[in-house]
Amino acid sequence: MKQATRRSRDDGSEVYNALKASSPAFIGVAVFSAVVNILALTGSIYMLQLYDRVLSSRSISTLVGLSLIVLAAYLLQGGLDTIRGKMLARIGARFDELLSRRIFDLVAAMPLKGARQAESLQPIRDLDQIRGFLSSLGPTALFDMPFMPIFFIGCFIIHPWLGWMSVVGGIVIIALTLYTDAKSKGPSYELTKSAAERHAMAETSRRNAEVVRALGMVEFLGRRYEEVHTKHVDDGLRASESTSGISAFAKVFRMILQSGILGLAAYLVIKGEVSGGSMIAASIMMSRALAPIEIAVAHWKGFTAARQGYRRLEHILSVVPAQEELMPLPAPKGQVVAEDIYVGAPGTNTPIVQAASFQLRAGQGLGLIGPSASGKSTLARALVGVWPMLRGDIRLDGAAIEQWESDQLGRHIGYLPQDVELFDGTVAENIARFQPDASPEAVIAAAKTAGAHDLILGLPEGYNTRIGEGGTSLSGGQRQRVALARALYGDPFLVVLDEPNASLDGAGDEALNEAILSVRKRGGIVVVITHRPAALGNVDLVAIMEEGRIKAMGPRDEVLQAVMKRNTTPAPAPARAAPGAAPQAASLREVG
Known part of the structure; x- marks a missing residue:
């Protein structure tokens, strides 16, 4: 364990190396994500075939055959998606396992470095936030985003107008996401800080419950806790208000975009430029293209907390490096x-x-x-x-x-x-x-x-x-x-x-x-x-x-x-001091 810690300091950040240790698992998740995203084309292709082949030919056997193929594709997609989620959960657990002992040593050492209680316990919360994000659906958006061009290209193949509408919609949603991150960064940091202070005060009061009760300090400490709690609630409101309007607009915009592409496709069908199946397929493709962005937006709070926790852990682990392995010395006896x-x-x-x-x-x-x-x-x-x-x-x-x-x-x-x-x-x-x-x-x-x-x-x-x-x-x-x-x-x-x-x-x-x-x-x-x-x-x-x-x-x-x-020994009588002069130093206090 100590040798691994020393290597991590030589090769780079300990937090980065803990993530790097799961590289094979991340590669597996990426491969599964590629297959899942290719299988996500199933719905669009199925709709094209229904409108352009089955309805025109009125062939029941073709309908049954296509439906069985689609069912198998959906089952495979669901199975791979489930396995991908379990792999991410194990990546989070592995990350926690590699750093948990180091974080405990850090928490035990920080009070000896002058850290306050709230600061001493923050690394544990940061580790929990990173593990929680790694185990959630949030990282799947990062693996799905590289495949977004496939669906945009599919929309372009159906019709250029549909492709451009999908691209513009995606750009607007990405811009809203980045703007949300910029506005929420400061309030999120203050929220985390006030939460740590509130927890530290509650824990201190709990540990000193006898003194608090016996000395009649309940009301006074209650007022102080109320001030800290109110600040935490206010920080939560500011963090929520900093993104609530943007999130609501983004939600409305996605609904407008979803209906807009259907309306545009219907117009193109009326003009005879695309088929009815293409209209439904384009809607499905655009929805799938924007799905990673929507997942990222939904898990953005967890991503922001994990990113802040990552940076704090990187900083504190570099400031308080692990003790190097020292050669054992003989027992002292002299x-x-x-x-x-x-x-x-x-x-x-x-x-x-x-x-x-x-x-x-x-x-x-x-x-x-x-x-x-x-x-x-x-x-x-x-x-x-x-x-x-x-x-x-x-x-x-x-x-x-x-x-x-x-x-x-x-x-x-x-x-x-x-x-x-x-x-x-x-x-x-x-x-x-x-x-x-x-x-x-x-x-x-x-x-x-x-x-x-x-x-x-x-x-x-x-x-x-x-x-x-x-x-x-x-x-x-x-x-x-x-x-x-x-x-x-x-x-x-x-x-x-x-x-x-x-x-x-x-x-x-x-x-x-x-x-x-x-x-x-x-x-x-x-x-x-x-x-x-x-x-x-x-x-x-x-x-x-x-x-x-x-x-x-x-x-x-x-x-x-x-x-x-x-x-x-009686002290000699002091000489008359001048007005305003300081008194002489007292003798050594009695011991005992």
Whole structure:
């Protein structure tokens, strides 16, 4: 899969290559379309023969023979048309299959690039729109259009006036179609954008339903949703109104054209220039000649959406290329080094963490403390490789984390974020990180290390208990203990815990400290971010962060004593300040 992705980047657009992979199927559709369009002449030829041969000869046998031939031709045409539709549906499914995993990786990575929720989910909708158009009747118009000249030539053969009328009618309908596309392009884009914003807001409200209800935010968010929804409805109206008048005129024009050619043919019959059968045949031929255009007009909305989705996917896949296949590295077991790193939020160039440097060896534990908004969680995200570094390097045993594939790096990382997120599934699946080959022994070992084994056994179905989306069936403390077990699963080398005791009681604090000690004893490295000193009992180093910088780092007891001494030392009385002068900076805030 990765080799195919790398080739696609070398040879051209990934989206184009996904379509190109179905080239043999497209050729088959084109061949079937040729046969279907040739068989579409059946009706015209049948009418000519009825009027010019059967009626004049009054031959029942000729009528029966021609009718049986026409029936066979129609059955063959219907069968080939059915097969053509199924082939297009499979082309759409194949296109989706080739890109779906890449799109999922893209959706999972875009929030880490600073994308909003509406933007992050747009690639999935774009893929659905392209697949939906490929599976519809819309593409058949593209395959039928090359055969339109055959029917126009047939009209010319019957009579030049009929041919010219058909050509002029086709040109007018094509012009109306292009004009419709030009007018609908902008409104269609705005409609897609507002639909994504509405969906994102509804999904955010759904995920935070408890907070919304408890804090009395229903009415206010409802008003905000109503504004977004109204904008979406207005965009829909503008998109509809931009084409409704043109579509109505095109429909009326096609009816006028259909009746007009019959009237012109009748005039030519009266003049004795064509036969009665030619009149009906010309009407059928013109109708068939214009059929691809009418199908294109009917599916133009889907075509426009698919085209916009194609361009967006091409752009975003080029901006966020797939990770190249990297050579596997040996499991880290020696040290973690941060070298003068600057870290900013995804999508920004403003550093939150600045000039942070430290070195941790196997078996060490670091407690990271400091006031809120000092950059502790940002540093944690950089250590596990989810937030980008603006400058500097983080290395595991000398290898920068960029040299690791994300999944390979994840096997050596344990991470408990400040905001715990669990997934819909069983407790065991969540602890095992949804690895299909996870062993029960490893899951239980992680749970025991986190002090969560007895807690899990007390659940209705133990490790097989389904916890619901976000772990809604668990309490806050239970979610945190399960998430800690997930972070410890597989004995990772580097374990980063961000506020791991925020929802824990005394027994939970004790289990957390035992887990930290067990990681150090087996030769791992632990980084603990906390405001509660209870979590620092089994670390040997403490670092203080202020304003995005590491202000002090050293043995735990020495650093904590220095902080306590500084906070308990009375500050000297400030000198009388001049009028309008700014107050002096406050001392280091108390930790804990």
